[in-house]
Amino acid sequence: MNWISAWWQHVSATVVDGLEVTVIGMALVFLTLGLIIMALILLTRLPGTGAKETTKVQDAATPSPPTDAVTNVAAGPAHTELQHDQDADLAQVAAIAIALLRSQQARRPSVRARAQASRWKQVGRAHQLGL
Numbered sequence: 001m002n003w004i005s006a007w008w009q010h011v012s013a014t015v016v017d018g019l020e021v022t023v024i025g026m027a028l029v030f031l032t033l034g035l036i037i038m039a040l041i042l043l044t045r046l047p048g049t050g051a052k053e054t055t056k057v058q059d060a061a062t063p064s065p066p067t068d069a070v071t072n073v074a075a076g077p078a079h080t081e082l083q084h085d086q087d088a089d090l091a092q093v094a095a096i097a098i099a100l101l102r103s104q105q106a107r108r109p110s111v112r113a114r115a116q117a118s119r120w121k122q123v124g125r126a127h128q129l130g131l
Contacts (some may be wrong), residue, residue, distance in 0.1 A: 117125070
């Protein structure tokens with residue numbers, strides 16, 4: 001029992017120093033993380049970075065309808081039906097083109113370079129299999 005107290009007297013200073021370094025280090029880590037989080041919160045609240053302005057930018061980026069669309073609406077329902085049929089035909093053509101491209105990509109065989117195992121690997125595998 002006497003040797004335990006002697007050992008603790010010898011080691012206690014080192015343990016206390018280690019605990020101090022650990023506590024100070026972790027306090028600095030969490031303080032830094034808190035500062036980063038606060039900076040991010042403040043940066044998101046700056047004027048000009050809100051969601052309202054990003055939607056305005058997206059709305060401005062969408063093009064206005066072409067003048068042909070305006071004249072088509074004014075031309076009458078018969079003309080819009082013809083335009084709708086042409087759009088449906090173009091959509092079918094696009095779907096067929098995509099299907100053809102995908103089928104051509106699927107036909108290409110994947111080329112894998114098969115590495116030949118060295119004799120050491122072959123012996124190791126045979127040993128694992130119990131051969």
